[in-house]
Amino acid sequence: xxxxxxxxxxxxxxxxxxxxxxxxxxxxxxxxxxxxxxxxxxxxxxxxxxxxxxxxxxxxxxxxxxxxxxxxxxxxxxxxxxxxxxxxxxxxxxxxxxxxxxxxxxxxxxxxxxxxxxxxxxxxxxxxxxxxxxxxxxxxxxxxxxxxxxxxxxxxxxxxxxxxxxxxxxxxxxxxxxxxxxxxxxxxxxxxxxxxxxxxxxxxxxxxxxxxxxxxxxxxxxxxxxxxxxxxxxxxxxxxxxxxxxxxxxxxxxxxxxxxxxxxxxxxxxxxxxxxxxxxxxxxxxxxxxxxxxxxxxxxxxxxxxxxxxxxxxxxxxxxxxxxxxxxxxxxxxxxxxxxxxxxxxxxxxxxxxxxxxxxxxxxxxxxxxxxxxxxxxxxxxxxxxxxxxxxxxxxxxxxxxxxxxxxxxxxxxxxxxxxxxxxxxxxxxxx
Amino acid sequence: xxxxxxxxxxxxxxxxxxxxxxxxxxxxxxxxxxxxxxxxxxxxxxxxxxxxxxxxxxxxxxxxxxxxxxxxxxxxxxxxxxxxxxxxxxxxxxxxxxxxxxxxxxxxxxxxxxxxxxxxxxxxxxxxxxxxxxxxxxxxxxxxxxxxxxxxxxxxxxxxxxxxxxxxxxxxxxxxxxxxxxxxxxxxxxxxxxxxxxxxxxxxxxxxxxxxxxxxxxxxxxxxxxxxxxxxxxxxxxxxxxxxxxxxxxxxxxxxxxxxxxxxxxxxxxxxxxxxxxxxxxxxxxxxxxxxxxxxxxxxxxxxxxxxxxxxxxxxxxxxxxxxxxxxxxxxxxxxxxxxxxxxxxxxxxxxxxxxxxxxxxxxxxxxxxxxxxxxxxxxxxxxxxxxxxxxxxxxxxxxxxxxxxxxxxxxxxxxxxxxxxxxxxxxxxxxxxxx
Numbered sequence: 001x002x003x004x005x006x007x008x009x010x011x012x013x014x015x016x017x018x019x020x021x022x023x024x025x026x027x028x029x030x031x032x033x034x035x036x037x038x039x040x041x042x043x044x045x046x047x048x049x050x051x052x053x054x055x056x057x058x059x060x061x062x063x064x065x066x067x068x069x070x071x072x073x074x075x076x077x078x079x080x081x082x083x084x085x086x087x088x089x090x091x092x093x094x095x096x097x098x099x100x101x102x103x104x105x106x107x108x109x110x111x112x113x114x115x116x117x118x119x120x121x122x123x124x125x126x127x128x129x130x131x132x133x134x135x136x137x138x139x140x141x142x143x144x145x146x147x148x149x150x151x152x153x154x155x156x157x158x159x160x161x162x163x164x165x166x167x168x169x170x171x172x173x174x175x176x177x178x179x180x181x182x183x184x185x186x187x188x189x190x191x192x193x194x195x196x197x198x199x200x201x202x203x204x205x206x207x208x209x210x211x212x213x214x215x216x217x218x219x220x221x222x223x224x225x226x227x228x229x230x231x232x233x234x235x236x237x238x239x240x241x242x243x244x245x246x247x248x249x250x251x252x253x254x255x256x257x258x259x260x261x262x263x264x265x266x267x268x269x270x271x272x273x274x275x276x277x278x279x280x281x282x283x284x285x286x287x288x289x290x291x292x293x294x295x296x297x298x299x300x301x302x303x304x305x306x307x308x309x310x311x312x313x314x315x316x317x318x319x320x321x322x323x324x325x326x327x328x329x330x331x332x333x334x335x336x337x338x339x340x341x342x343x344x345x346x347x348x349x350x351x352x353x354x355x356x357x358x359x360x361x362x363x364x365x366x367x368x369x370x371x372x373x374x375x376x377x378x379x380x381x382x383x384x385x386x387x388x389x390x391x392x393x394x395x396x397x398x399x400x401x402x403x404x405x406x407x408x409x410x411x412x413x414x415x416x417x418x419x420x421x422x423x424x425x426x427x428x429x430x431x432x
Numbered sequence: 433x434x435x436x437x438x439x440x441x442x443x444x445x446x447x448x449x450x451x452x453x454x455x456x457x458x459x460x461x462x463x464x465x466x467x468x469x470x471x472x473x474x475x476x477x478x479x480x481x482x483x484x485x486x487x488x489x490x491x492x493x494x495x496x497x498x499x500x501x502x503x504x505x506x507x508x509x510x511x512x513x514x515x516x517x518x519x520x521x522x523x524x525x526x527x528x529x530x531x532x533x534x535x536x537x538x539x540x541x542x543x544x545x546x547x548x549x550x551x552x553x554x555x556x557x558x559x560x561x562x563x564x565x566x567x568x569x570x571x572x573x574x575x576x577x578x579x580x581x582x583x584x585x586x587x588x589x590x591x592x593x594x595x596x597x598x599x600x601x602x603x604x605x606x607x608x609x610x611x612x613x614x615x616x617x618x619x620x621x622x623x624x625x626x627x628x629x630x631x632x633x634x635x636x637x638x639x640x641x642x643x644x645x646x647x648x649x650x651x652x653x654x655x656x657x658x659x660x661x662x663x664x665x666x667x668x669x670x671x672x673x674x675x676x677x678x679x680x681x682x683x684x685x686x687x688x689x690x691x692x693x694x695x696x697x698x699x700x701x702x703x704x705x706x707x708x709x710x711x712x713x714x715x716x717x718x719x720x721x722x723x724x725x726x727x728x729x730x731x732x733x734x735x736x737x738x739x740x741x742x743x744x745x746x747x748x749x750x751x752x753x754x755x756x757x758x759x760x761x762x763x764x765x766x767x768x769x770x771x772x773x774x775x776x777x778x779x780x781x782x783x784x785x786x787x788x789x790x791x792x793x794x795x796x797x798x799x800x801x802x803x804x805x806x807x808x809x810x811x812x813x814x815x816x817x818x819x820x821x822x823x824x825x826x827x828x829x830x831x832x833x834x835x836x837x838x839x840x841x842x843x844x845x846x847x848x849x850x851x852x853x854x855x856x857x858x859x860x861x862x863x864x865x866x867x868x
Contacts, residue, residue: 040474094804113808143766151696154691290519300572305579306577306582366528368526
């Protein structure tokens, strides 16, 4: 007796005025896993993007880097494949699988050509359910991560961003390097890896987006096959709010002709109702292409830098605004002052009506670029679910943008941006 | 960010778009400009790329960095679309844009909603000849470029090492000169240099236009004629026929810097290119992929997994060049070893791979992978434009691309072994060591 009721919904996404419609389906499998799918037969391939909430933030204290190490080992030997068999099987069957961990989530991408669908999902099943973590491979991957940490430590821009995290976040859990340190890596045992593996791949933390040449019933079958046996367990995101953040500046001396500066202040979480408004302000200030105020003033008008930017770094419930630039040692002071002055301007005067209008059309127009490849479609479907933006997000999005009012935006700018609370991490030989 | 220097271009190259409904249309405008249209209606988005068939290679001696400098200045506005108009407009409609300069070409691209096609073509065509540059533009931008050089090269010992290695590997050819330019020569570039470079080279007959995405063929033809077709042609791109002498000696370059925490070994070869020999280049690409690409490669398998001498080893072939191509190898040794020893470990392994470890089975796996990769390469709007634009700019033909899969099918294990043998015996290389 098989009486299965599938929760089945179809949404139509309208983009632009160009009557562009894509059918997206919100599906639920027999084992209760929800996912979104856009079926697209234009090429014989399938792309999937998935993530589990809870990333490197869950590394136990002193075991920094264990989540990253675990995800790096998922293709290094499973129940039915040795590490090298796994890789050859992947090559032979046109399969792409990658895992990565960021602070808040473990992410995976998976692609397979249509004629090898079964082989592809089989391999993914092995990684998610049957990873073995052989001692030899652990040793090998550890030595690779250590080498990459040393390379990072030779490179001024990664040094600056790691040091920024270390000193900016007073919450040590968040400030840690997701790769860990040479010291913490040495203390990580096979048991540590195994235990984070078992506790991370939990059904309730999973979100999935799929796009490509696969129909809903087959997609459901494979999603169940790969993820259906994972256990269930409620999850609470540990980054609910940020403890104190540093202000002022810190200098680390390094022999180099050019200084790297990374700066930041408190921002907003992705689920904050003002998030889109903050995004618009930042777009005008330091985001988006070659039109931002920081770009125009500091690069174009004064030639002080090659690159300068700021962006919102949102966690689910909290966030920061981060920026950066490089400039030669004697210009560091001037450039920092210019950043602060742009920060003050946006706080005091906000953005203009034209800037708001241009930002609105940017966000509306740029959305269709997400639909150019199956992987970018899958990632979008994943991320909209990850942040619980809702099944009507694609319809709602333009309205959210249209509804943004200049005075509300500028009130937020006043509240959020504060040049006094900026923290500058300065690495190099600055003359200031 | 604007301007990406392709010093080491990690763009794995393999394609075959033959006999597909996505196969592109090519036509020539009266002024000599080539236009390629690649239709893909998945999303209402179009990518426009314009490929100029010159890069740092046409700079006269003493003026290195001029082509890249010019690329930056192409964003400074025209009479019709002054100052920031172009970039502002693209942002406003939700598009994205960028540009990059290489030894052999300079390319500009935008990705935008399809409703903007006409305006984008109009603006891109306009800046081919109507740029209004001021001395102030040039002086400020020179500072930006010096910062770029500091950021990409001077602050990065690994890039400085690459720069030295290339200057030795190509003592005569322009491939030995950095694309971004030597610092002292950038400092010497003038407004007049820039202006005459622009007027001499930015011509329709030196360019290939690629439109990829939700584009209608007839409409694209009409617009190409209207905007690009009316630009007067100029003299053809200068061709510098310079080749390099055989090195035939072991050259080691050592870069020591106090900030280096992880020693790295590298080896650069001068090799054949797709332009000089398509068939052998495809074989070399396949061979290098089996021997050195990623964690499934034989070098990795034998030296990292089994013998545990290195924590990383790999390499690749870059043959989309007008002059000679390159093979790059790199390794990170677990224990400190002299670079000559690392070299002999790798080369001995290379020998054994050619002799025994490269089996017919392994070769067949790679052939399949090659085929599947061609499907992935069509997924997107910019990627296909990039592949066609680059291939045609360095001198391949549409026919070469059409016959790609056929050529792949015809390659045998022996063909691959033969080109790997040649690489093994190739004396034109430089070995580099990064340490502290």
